[in-house]
Amino acid sequence: MRTWVVRAGENGEREQTALEEGVLLVGWQGLGDLTDVTTREDVKAAVAAAYPDEGPYTVGNWTGQLYRFVHEIQPGDLVVLPLKSWLVAIGRVTGGYEYRGEVTDGPHHVRRVQWLIKGIDRQSIQPDLQNSMGSLLTVFELSRFGAAERVATLAEGKPDPGRPDADEFAAGLTEPTKLYEEVRRRAADEPLTLSIRDFLAVWGAQRRYPAAVEQIKSDLDERGLVTVPPFTEGSIESKIAVLAGGAEPDEAGTSAVTRLTGTGSLTSAVQSAVHAAGHLPDAESPAQTVAYRVSNLESANRMPECVRVGDSVKTAMTLMVLRGYSQLPVLDPDGRLRGVVSWESVGRAHLADPRADLKAATVRGLEADRSDDLLNWIGAIQESGYVLVRDHDHKVCGLVTASDLTVQFGTRVRPFVLVEEIEQRLRRVVDRCIPLDRIRAVVPGRRATRVNSAANLTFGAYGHLFKDADNWASLDWAIDQQHFLTALEECRQFRNDLMHFSPDPVTDDQLLPAQGLLELLRSMDPHG
Known part of the structure; x- marks a missing residue:
C-alpha cells in the first residue's frame, strides 16, 4: 500500500466536488483521454502535443504527475486531500483512471475514492509529515518517515504516531518543562537518553542554529542540567544523556556525572551516550561554539x-x-x-x-x-x-573517507544553489515586468535612489513588491497571489535560517517549501 497527495486545484476549487462525489480530480483540461496511453513516453508525447508552448521542464513535470495519477496510484492506496480550510481529508482509492469526456465545465481526469475521514486538523499532524505534504505539485507520493502507516492511523481517527524510527518516549517530551521533570524523576543510574534530533525538538528546533543553541544552553544552565556528551557535538542522530549536573554530591562525595561515567553496568545506549564525557566543558569556561566537528559526520x-x-x-x-x-x-x-x-x-x-x-x-x-x-x-x-x-x-570509533566529505558538502551546497536560482528568477521577472519607479517604491528612504534594478533588492522586498495589485497584474501569472506570497515568505524564512551557521545538514523535507517555489517559478518562466 502506498500513500499519495492529490490536490483539488490551486485554490481548492475542486474540493467540494471531490468530497461530495467521492472522486479525485486533476486539471489539464487541454489533455484528452489517457486510458490507452500506457507508457511514460506516450504520456509525455500527449502532454507536449496538448501544450506546445510549454518548455521541456514543465512538460516533464506534468508528465510525471499525470503518469502517477493514471498508472502508479492503485486501488487500495491511501490518498490525502489538503483542504483550503486547513483541514485534511483521507480516503482509499477504489477505482482505476477514468476519463469524463462528457463533462464540459469540470475536470475530465478522475479516480474514484472512498473518503474515510474528512476533517483532520493539520495541527494534529506532526511537523515532519506536514512538511512532506508541503509540495506545490498536484499529485505526489508520501514515502518518507513511515508516511503510509501514519496516514492509515490518522484515517482511523487516531493521533499521528510520528516517525517509526523516532523515540516514542522522546516524542512525549513536547516542551522543556516535561524534560526537566523527567530528568528529576529518574535515578542517577538510569539517565534520560535520546538522540540530539529529539532533544532539539523539545525546544521546537530542527537544527543547531546559534540562537537555538544559546537558548537551550541558557535553559539547561538555569535548571542545573547538562548533556553528556555536549549536544553541540556529534551528528544529529547521536545519543546523549541528560543529567542533573548541578545536583549536590551523594554521600560518597561524587556528582551525578561522575557516577554515570564511572558505572560499568549501564546499557549500551547509555554507555554510548556518555562515551565522550571527558569533553564536558568546565562550568566556568566560556560556552563552546558550534563548529564543523569531525564527529558531525x-x-x-x-x-x-x-x-x-x-x-x-x-x-x-x-x-x-x-x-x-x-x-x-x-x-x-x-x-x-x-x-x-x-x-x-x-x-x-x-x-x-x-x-x-x-x-x-x-x-x-x-x-x-x-x-x-x-x-x-x-x-x-x-x-x-x-x-x-x-x-x-x-579508541577508534569511526572512519571518514573522501566520499563522506563529498556527500557532506554536496548536501550543504544544494540548499544555497536552490535559493540562488530562486533569487535569480525573481530578479529577472521583476526587471522584465515591473517599472523601475515601482521597484524603488518598496525600498524605504534614501536607499531607493540607489536601486537600479531588482539586483539591489533584499529577498524580503519581493514580498512587498508582489503584494501590490498593479505589480502582480504586470506579471500576468495564472496562479493564486496569496499562495504565492505565502510560499515566498516560507522561502524567505528558510533562506534566513540557512544563512545562520549550523553543523546539521538540511533534510529533504526541510527543502520542500523552497523546492516547491522554484518549481512554480520554473513553470511560470520555463525558458529561463
Missing part, C-alpha cells in the same frame, strides 16, 4: 570494519576483497589504533618477504580526534582518501 560515529593485532594478513586481504575496501585499521585488544593495512602496504611487505605477516604489512594510519575541526582535516583526507576517528579514550 555520521561515519565518524560508526565503528569501521577492522582487524586485530595477531590476525593473519590473509584475514585482512579477505575482508578487503569482501567489503571492497582499500585499507583496514589494525586495532589492539583495547580498540586503539596500531596502524593500517592496505593493498599497497601488503604488496610492499610481500616484495620484501613473501612470507610477511600482518605486522610487517601494517603502516602508520592517520587519526583524528572526534572533537577536531573537520575543516582542518579536509586536505589530509583528500590526499590519503581517509582518516580514522578516535574518541576521548583514544
